[in-house]
Amino acid sequence: MTAKERAFQIAAHGVLCLLAMFCLLPFLLLLSSSVTAENSLIRYGYSFFPREIDLAAYRYLLVDSGSIVRGYLISALVTVCGTALNLLLTALFAYPLSRKDLPKRNLFAFFLFFTMLFHGGLVPTYIMWTQAFHIKNTLAALIVPNLLMNAFNVIMMRTYIAANVPDAVIEAARIDGAGEFRILWQIVLPMSLPIVATLALLSGLGYWNDWLNGLYYISDDRLFSIQVILNRLLTKTEMLKQASSAGASMGPLPTVGIKMAVAVLGALPVLAVYPFFQRYFVKGIAIGAVKG
């Protein structure tokens, strides 16, 4: 390495380190504030290093208040069901579109693609779901509207299958007597695992992080997902007091710290799972980018 090159490498590392800190520091502030004692927070405000460690906020959220645990369960249920259904619909639509021998293929592709170009808008969508399908305050409201299938994901999967599963393999399976469903399930999907993993991640992330469906369609607090609870808590700490079970007898509610603690709890599952999927994720986004 020449001196010039070394100087460049150091400078590049410097810039990227700053960027990485810029990305991470807000989380440190969140985490540190969530474990700081309430009176210290009131006196000094949120800070990057806790002056006085106190887990009261977590104790309250996880032990005394049932709503957070319930919200977790709802979010988990919605994420698992939603992602599974999403993948199923996506694969079932993408595989036929990937087949070059399918008559009228372009018509179906356009039918799909047009949904990316034009939207009915929130008002008609809301009226349809609430008045024709009576979806308000049901679990389906968290799963079905908007998130179940996404044209972009279908196109990504179609492109991947077309590029990675040779026609000859499908033809051979057909000659051996396999039906199309079996070909999809036993040959095409196993050969497309990277894109399946990517779409599972994107869809799972979409469900776990979704709060809009909850905002639009849910008013029953027994159906609040973790994001909806977070959303409400930010403006109304009052809700916590009401939602807490009767047995809470631990003095005043740590309202300042609790906001940060609940946000940590909301982000934690994603951050905990992310390292395991990180490899797929970067690769998957790359697949999507190479002409999605």
Add this chain to the structure above:
Amino acid sequence: MRTHTPRQRLGQGKRRHLLPLYFMMIPGGIYLIINNYIPMTGIVMAFKRYNFKTGVYMSPNVGFDNFKFLFATKDAWVITRNTIGYNLVFIVLGTVLAITVAILLGELRSQLAKKAYQTVILIPFLISIVIVSYLVYAFLNTENGFINNSILAPLGRKTVSWYSSPQYWPFILVLVNIWKGLGYNCILYYATLVGIDREYYEAAVIDGASRWQQVCHITLPCLKSTIVILTLMSIGGIFYSDFGLFYQVPMNQGALLDVTNTIDTYVYRGLMQSSNLGMTAAAGLYQSFVGFVLVVAANLAVRKIDPDSALF
């Protein structure tokens, strides 16, 4: 007849074995019809005075009155300006920064460091916008916020009531958007960048090209089609905004509306207040229609200049 029969039978046989493929598309097709196409027919609402009793399609027609009312308000101008203005800044700044970071990443020697940086800068992308609004709140909250308590107060400066000071929000929103989206955009460009043939660079080095020249004459031209596609998609979405960013992050504060109200938040507020659903629907149609025209026009322009990069 004789010559036709075998071919016909072959044709039918082919069709029949393809039939399951059409069956496969039924669930997704039904979903798209319900979730996407039926609401599209709801755009007629924009031309009606909506009546809860008679429903969407039977409400009385009012022609373009809803649009007249909408564009007579000050809101129409504000929400259009905000939506387009923010998006333009996001597109330009976001693209430039993402490409810069992607190129820096590509130039690093250490593979381990590359991986580490990629991992870290993607983290903000994973977090829901609700949690982002908590992060922003931790910094900006007037009584307990980090900036007021740990930066402004120790410096002896007057604390700022951030959530009621609209002048700061254009910067805050741009910063938050870049923070959240940079990693994802950067990976998109980086993925294209690592696909560039190394021989170009080797040849350039032999010819004595500087790093800057390599970037200008190899990297950027190779990224061109990715840049065009992504920008095209952003332009198509220029009439849409991240609802959470503009509604949740400023905590729906009335004092900030002038700089935070976009078409999406306007439509949502209209829907929740149910004051004039026709006008709200008109705003929604205005958004869909102009968005549609923009993406088609942008695509047409790209197809003229560089047919390979066009989206369709």
